[in-house]
Amino acid sequence: MPRAGLDPAAVVAAGAALADEVGFAALSMGQLAERVGVRTPSLYKHVVNQEDLNRRIAALALAEAADAVGAATQGRAGRDALAAAARAFRDFVLTHPGRYAATIGVEPTGPDDPIAVSGSRLLVAFTAVLRGYDLAPHDLDHALRALRSSFHGFATLQSAHGFQWSADVDDSFEWLIDLVDRGLRTTASRQTGRRPGPDRAAAAPGAGGHGARARTPLA
Amino acid sequence: MPRAGLDPAAVVAAGAALADEVGFAALSMGQLAERVGVRTPSLYKHVVNQEDLNRRIAALALAEAADAVGAATQGRAGRDALAAAARAFRDFVLTHPGRYAATIGVEPTGPDDPIAVSGSRLLVAFTAVLRGYDLAPHDLDHALRALRSSFHGFATLQSAHGFQWSADVDDSFEWLIDLVDRGLRTTASRQTGRRPGPDRAAAAPGAGGHGARARTPLA
DNA sequence: AGCTCAAAGCTACTGTTGTTAGCCATGGCC
DNA sequence: GGCCATGGCTAACAACAGTAGCTTTGAGCT
Numbered sequence: 001m002p003r004a005g006l007d008p009a010a011v012v013a014a015g016a017a018l019a020d021e022v023g024f025a026a027l028s029m030g031q032l033a034e035r036v037g038v039r040t041p042s043l044y045k046h047v048v049n050q051e052d053l054n055r056r057i058a059a060l061a062l063a064e065a066a067d068a069v070g071a072a073t074q075g076r077a078g079r080d081a082l083a084a085a086a087r088a089f090r091d092f093v094l095t096h097p098g099r100y101a102a103t104i105g106v107e108p109t110g111p112d113d114p115i116a117v118s119g120s121r122l123l124v125a126f127t128a129v130l131r132g133y134d135l136a137p138h139d140l141d142h143a144l145r146a147l148r149s150s151f152h153g154f155a156t157l158q159s160a161h162g163f164q165w166s167a168d169v170d171d172s173f174e175w176l177i178d179l180v181d182r183g184l185r186t187t188a189s190r191q192t193g194r195r196p197g198p199d200r201a202a203a204a205p206g207a208g209g210h211g212a213r214a215r216t217p218l219a
Numbered sequence: 220m221p222r223a224g225l226d227p228a229a230v231v232a233a234g235a236a237l238a239d240e241v242g243f244a245a246l247s248m249g250q251l252a253e254r255v256g257v258r259t260p261s262l263y264k265h266v267v268n269q270e271d272l273n274r275r276i277a278a279l280a281l282a283e284a285a286d287a288v289g290a291a292t293q294g295r296a297g298r299d300a301l302a303a304a305a306r307a308f309r310d311f312v313l314t315h316p317g318r319y320a321a322t323i324g325v326e327p328t329g330p331d332d333p334i335a336v337s338g339s340r341l342l343v344a345f346t347a348v349l350r351g352y353d354l355a356p357h358d359l360d361h362a363l364r365a366l367r368s369s370f371h372g373f374a375t376l377q378s379a380h381g382f383q384w385s386a387d388v389d390d391s392f393e394w395l396i397d398l399v400d401r402g403l404r405t406t407a408s409r410q411t412g413r414r415p416g417p418d419r420a421a422a423a424p425g426a427g428g429h430g431a432r433a434r435t436p437l438a
Numbered sequence: 439a440g441c442t443c444a445a446a447g448c449t450a451c452t453g454t455t456g457t458t459a460g461c462c463a464t465g466g467c468c
Numbered sequence: 469g470g471c472c473a474t475g476g477c478t479a480a481c482a483a484c485a486g487t488a489g490c491t492t493t494g495a496g497c498t
Binding site: 222247248249259260263268269 | 454455456457458459463464465
């Protein structure tokens with residue numbers, strides 16, 4: 001019985017590919033073992049357990065997404081850069097739905113966690129897009145979150161077949177890009193201070209109480 | 220041994236509550252059975268299997284979300300309606316993360332599936348918001364998808380602790396609402412035809428081989 | 439060449455979870 | 469008071485994640 005010549009990177013790459021095929025939720029150690037030509041327990045020589053595998057797949061996906069978005073924005077600015085970044089991001093999610101799903105809900109264990117490093121790189125790639133707009137410095141974080149929310153939301157909904165009525169999905173995505181572009185271009189001189197409104201307190205019951213403030217300084 | 224007096228609705232409600240507490244991925248039949256005071260196999264007298272339970276939880280969540288968003292927009296218009304709908308939606312997702320997660324990825328089996336019915340109601344609630352903006356009729360679907368993507372993306376990312384750096388998350392959400400509002404207000408006379416760009420094809424490497432292509436006509 | 443030994447594979451096993459089969463008690467209804 | 473659909477139960481199976489402990493490989497050293 002010859003050795004399979006595996007190493008952690010090969011296992012993770014195969015796991016990511018398998019997740020893309022069968023869906024992240026359906027990824028199992030048994031299937032992965034069969035895929036790489038080995039019995040299930042042998043996988044544990046390369047990854048500590050399934051959660052570790054998931055985290056490594058997530059780190060890989062974030063790094064690849066950062067590369068794709070970063071490459072797409074090279075030499076572009078303004079709306080061109082925004083559209084290129086958005087399309088590159090969505091294309092990545094649609095062609096690699098399983099590994100991207102692995103990134104949802106993972107939390108880096110610290111600033112040196114590959115998940116944090118690659119996640120930061122992805123954010124930096126999106127930040128480059130914002131340089132083409134005339135934003136006040138204290139609006140950058142908000143704009144970054146808005147970008148990420150919009151494109152993440154669209155890509156994951158489409159990936160999950162969430163758009164089931166008739167209008168063309170690609171047209172809708174271009175429309176979203178335009179919406180964000182117009183919103184960002186009309187932002188410049190705005191004040192972002194929270195306006196005092198009576199319904200703010202009423203609308204935020206604060207049931208959760210899990211404030212995400214001040215965790216790891218990612219950006 | 221007295222009867223527990225269960226019925227499908229009670230099982231689903233308990234399952235939704237449990238999912239909110241422990242997370243949708245960690246929802247198990249055993250835990251749910253213990254929660255409702257019954258042995259695991261007895262649950263199968265009320266739901267056909269776990270997937271059926273998930274679908275029923277999803278339908279419940281969509282109905283509740285539709286109610287919340289619909290109620291929030293009553294008597295409001297324009298930016299007020301948009302902000303109220305957005306806050307109601309995010310509050311629902313944050314206070315009921317487990318049951319909302321159940322809605323991601325479910326596909327209705329047909330137009331009479333409760334998932335489709337409640338999903339449509341939620342979309343109708345968001346459509347009411349769009350009446351306050353001066354949109355061309357053929358932009359309505361695109362605008363609806365943009366709304367849903369943005370708020371869904373923000374709420375799910377926040378629910379998954381996806382925002383880990385320092386800026387205040389509530390401020391970011393208000394900022395997103397403003398961004399969408401400005402984008403919608405400047406939409407009125409735009410053309411939505413896709414502009415031809417050379418990078419559309421180049422940005423899709425198709426590495427996976429199980430392409431998402433041809434689901435919707437790409438060109 | 440032959441030895442060494444850590445790394446990488448294996449079989450056998452445990453505990454957990456979803457699910458089915460088949461049995462028995464409950465309690466509303468005539 | 470008896471009927472019987474309903475809802476509960478125990479016992480079992482299959483799939484899965486993970487552990488223990490053994491064997492084999494093969495690269496590096498003498």
